[in-house]
Amino acid sequence: MTFPPTTTHQKPLAIALGDPAGIGPEIILDSYRRLKDQSVPFFIMGGAQCLATAEEQAEIACPVVAINDPSEAADAFVDGLPVLKALDAPYTPGAPSDEGAALALHSLAEATRCxxxxxxxxxxxxxxxxxxxTRVGFEYPGQTEFLAQxxxxxxxxxxxxxxxxxLRTVPLTVHVALSAVPALISIELITHKARIVAAALKRDFGCDRPRIAIAGLNPHSGEGGQFxxxxxxxxxxxIATLRDEGIEAVGPVPGDxxxxxxxxxxxxxxxxxxxxQALIPIKAIEFDEGVNVTLGLPIVRTxxxxxxxxxxxxSGVADSSAxxxxxxxxxxxxxxxxxxxVHG
Structure with missing residues (x-):
């Protein structure tokens, strides 16, 4: 994947810091090191001192450049990792705290606003x-639900x-018990999500005629009702409804x-x-390059x-590839x- 040349007039990407006690600071710093000569510019929302401490301790060659506004990111990107002045917290790798969680939440909310x-x-x-x-007041099952609201x-x-x-996979049901899945499956849920996937494949991934394979639930896709x-x-x-609408859907394909x-x-x-069923194959096949993408939003989020x-x-072993x-x-x-x- 290639990028257009970086220019000082280019709007940047916004990156939410994540929990500063995790590997987020390390992989952000290393991502700048790996992408600084080819990437569109990006900036981090908050945590300037946290990142500077992480850069020093991890010995990653990535100067941190504080900025006051996203419009400064492209110019600053030439000299180092732009970090928008905002909330901060100590860098405490492996020791999560409420202060760090508050920084993560602030960074997420403000980066989204930008x-x-x-x-x-x-x-x-x-x-x-x-x-x-959750300890600092986040009331959503995950970031996806927050972004939707x-x-x-x-x-x-x-x-x-x-x-x-x-490989690209989409789970129809997400954070629910496996025993609850059969009761949640419906024609409406499948067609609703498949339409969103098809539209996003066209808009964001350049697929003129998106092809969607739909998995079966049971072994051998039920073997004609036996399972x-x-x-x-x-x-x-x-699948029949989707095909009538012009969406190239096939299946049900046995999961194996x-x-x-x-x-x-x-x-x-x-x-x-x-x-x-969706996450095991992506993590087995694409673990180092697997990306979580939220489809259907008016903004791009990965x-x-x-x-x-x-x-x-x-510890110095975190891999920034993802x-x-x-x-x-x-x-x-x-x-x-x-x-x-983009049509290819």
């Missing part, structure tokens, strides 16, 4: 601790996609056949029935597809939107 107001072209969020955010959308209109170089009837009751009728190399070449995204990793924070991929994907999606869709 993108909504048009001061930045896309939002990239570093990993957060949901437990930590602040963008004035219903939670179901924001769809989580996991994307890598060779469950959700395929016949819900999934097959939903959906992700082999030959099958992956036949679709642009796989719509899976439950969390692990995030590395991994957590805070408190256990390795500050953060680099998230920044690249945010820039590419924002560019596609500004061009009205």
């Amino acid at each position: 993108v909504i107001e048009g001061k930045a072209t896309a939002l990239v969020t570093a990993p957060v601790s949901k437990a930590g955010l 602040v963008c004035g959308m219903a939670p179901d209109d924001a769809v989580m996609m996991l994307a890598g170089p060779t 469950g009837n959700e395929e016949g009751r819900f999934i097959e009728p939903a 056949a959906l992700f082999n190399p030959r099958m992956r070449k036949t679709y642009d995204a796989a719509l899976c029935m439950y969390h692990d 995030s590395p597809d991994h957590g805070t990793a408190f256990d390795i924070a500050g 953060m680099v991929a998230a920044i690249k994907m945010a820039a590419a999606c924002a560019s596609a939107r500004s061009d009205g869709g």
